[in-house]
Structure formats: structure tokens, C-alpha cells
Amino acid sequence: MNTLWALYVKEWKDARYVFAFLMLAIVGLEGYGWLYFEPDFAKVGLSAILSYVPFILGGAACFIAPPFLLARAFSSEWKSDTHYQLFSLPVAKFVPSLAKYLVALSNGLLMFFVAAAIMFSVGVEHGVKDGAPRVAYDDVWYVLVLGFTVYLILILGFVTAMEGVKFAVKRLRRLAAVGFWLVSMFAYFWFYGAVVNSLGFLGAVQIWSVMDGQMVMAVGNIAWASFLYPAIAGVLLLGVGLALFEKHVEI
């Protein structure tokens, strides 16, 4: 555990400047949006729509950046020859890769929490309550956090597995990684319906619209299984990636 923590801290430090830049970008974008947000569509038309753009961009950064951070963490080791040091450490070879995964996950979640907190404060500041989605009597945030977390587990699982494939094969590395990604994406969606249906007994979370403090209309259902399936798939993909690093990746 001590060694995993040391590797985790090392990865954090390694990514700190890129992470800080991304955080600044997200805070800057959403802070700008916070200042100029205009909730009333009827009054100002296009400018109201445009006032959502910073939030969309900030949110998109939270989705897009973590997988690239993880891919960068792997490739920079190979580019700078530091993988010699990692592989000669007296830990299982999958442990440094697990540390990279956990740091990318932490980075993504932190970015998302900051972005979500700013968006939430915009809602409070501008009194955007009517028409805002609710889950029972709660705000919808925890469903969004759950959704983002399972997305992150899945997408980072894909990246770890792809990197495992890339460094396990001796030739045509990038092609092999992209090929693996295509096949695993196909498999993921192929099994999606069957698995989510078979887990239907878990029920669904119902999203309501609220007017004048009262829930007036169910606007959507999200099956709990649709959160569980990507999380399971992400963990499986992570397992594939770590197993490849343990057994087949070498210098």
C-alpha cells in the first residue's frame, strides 16, 4: 500500500502542471459564464443561449481531458525512458499502471466537482429552480456525479487496456491499440442491452420537472443498471490492461 501511495503521489506530481492548467481553464470558463449567465430565454434570446456555452465547454473538458491525461502518463514514461525505473522497482508490474489510472480518475473527479459546484452556484444565484430537474425532492446533481463517475471508470478502463495492448505487442502498436478499442467498443454496445435488461430488477431513477416547488412531470427514467454496466465494463477493461502490463509488457 505504501508503494502504491508513493507511485500515486509521484503521478500526481508528474501531472500537476497539466492538471492545474485544465483546472484554471475550467474555472475561468465557468467563472466567465457565472458572471454573464442569463437564465431568461424569453428576454434576451440568442445571448441567453450563448451564456450556456462556457458551461458546455467547461463540462466537455471534464469529459475529454482525463483519458488524454492517462494516455500521456503512459507515453511520457516510454518517451523519457523512466519505464526502466518503474519496471525495475520491486512491485508487481501492474501497480505503476494502477497508480496512473487512480490519478487520472482523481483528476477527472476533481475537475468535475469544481465544474459542477460552479454550475450549481449559478442555479442558486439566479434562482433557477422552476423547470430544473429533480430526483424525488433532491437536485439532480448526485445522479450526474454518479453518471460522470461511471463514465470515467469506463473510459479510463478503455485507455488502460489500449495502453496495455500498445506496449504488449512488439509491432504495429498504435494499430493494435486502435483495433482493440474498436473491438471492445463493439462488444460493449453489443452486450449493453442484454446486461441492462437482465439487471432491470434494480429499478430506475425517475427524473422530475419542478414548478413552484412541486414535482409536476416525470421527464425521464434512468435504469440503475445503466450506471452499473459501464462501471463493471470499466473495471473489466482495467483488469485486462493491468494483466497485460503484468504479464506481457517488457522493455
Next chain:
Amino acid sequence: MMVHIQDMWKRYPGTWALRGISLDVEKGRVLGVLGENGSGKSTMLRILAGVTHPTKGTVLLNGQEVGVETKKWVAYLPEVNPFYDWMRVMEQVEFLSVFYPEWDMNKARQMIDFMGLDGDKKVGALSRGQKGRLKVACAFSWPSELVLMDEPLAGIDPPSRKKILEALFHEYRFGEQTIMMSTHMVHEVGEFIEDVIFVKEGEIALSGNADALREERDQSLSEMFEVVAM
């Protein structure tokens, strides 16, 4: 026996790097692994360090298969600079210390001082020679049982090489550490080597006790290198 290698082969795409190497190294010996670039000596050390797998063959260190357990008492200096440019020298040393229970921080500081390195300097700001010194310092900062040094003098200026080797072998070496050192700078390491193997095209072309070979062939190691390994 510290190192036992039996019929070890290693294949990379399109080529065999090692072709049926067999070798035994006794505890406490200093073995020179001599050969030209591309002869397979780095691959051999990488396999012993556990960063590369042999394609076939048996490799035992102190009777154990190479793995996490052996890495706990094997110090490996690769031929490249394996350190993080963004870390400070002492930060890198402290990072490594977490993984080796017997790491000796006092010894590490001593080694850093002896090598003339500034502990607060970023690794990325060090010259190639200074990075080479840092590798050596890290390898001798803890009482490993086996030290694998792959071209340890690369990048270090010629006047310092002898001084460093003398200090390593006579002052900083922990007890009966077994040392395997690959190099093609034969004339500089010759006096420190007890046993030697000459590697050519993935095979051991000549091996034995260095003094016995010198006597038997009436040649220096450098001369043998030119005849056998080139």
C-alpha cells in the same frame, strides 16, 4: 550461486538478441560482461533485472526465479537515464527509498556528495555525466546483493571514471555484493574485474577468470576484446 542462467534465448522482432547463453556467477564476484554494442549484453542484464522476459531458458538469482522478490535485493543501472527530469535529485532518491526497506539515506547523501551532485537541483538540469553519477549513487545507496550495471561509465568524463570506480569498489561497495558490469570500455574497468565473459552476437564467445585468461592467452582484456568480441 548468485546467478544461474541455463540456455537463455531472447527474441526481438526479426532478430535473436541472445542465443543459448549459459552462465553461473558465484556470490561476491565482480563479473565483466564485455561486448560490442548490440552484442546482447544489455538484454542479458535486463532479463536479470526482471524488466525483460527471456523467450526461453532458465534464469535463477540466488535460487529464485526473477520477479518481485528478487527485485528487492537487485540494484539495476540501465544504460539510459531512468530518472524523472522534473524531480530534484534528493526527491528522486527519496522516491526510490520507499521501495527498498534496506535503503540507507545517510549512505545515499554520502554518495550524492561524493559524486559532486547538488541534491536540490532538478534531474533535468543535470548533464549526461551527472545523470550517470546519479545512477551509480542510487545503485550503491543500499546493501543490494546483486548490482547490475549496464555501461555505468557512459557520459562520465574520463578523468572521473577511474576515481569513481576505485571509490565504488574499495569504499562504497557493501560487503560481498555481487557485481555484473557490462561495458565496452574494457581498458578502464579491466583492473576491477575478477571474472569476465565476452559476448558476441548473443553468444558467449569466451569466459573465465580474468587473471587466468590473461595468463593463459598472454593478452590484456582489451586485446582479448579485439580478438574475441569484435
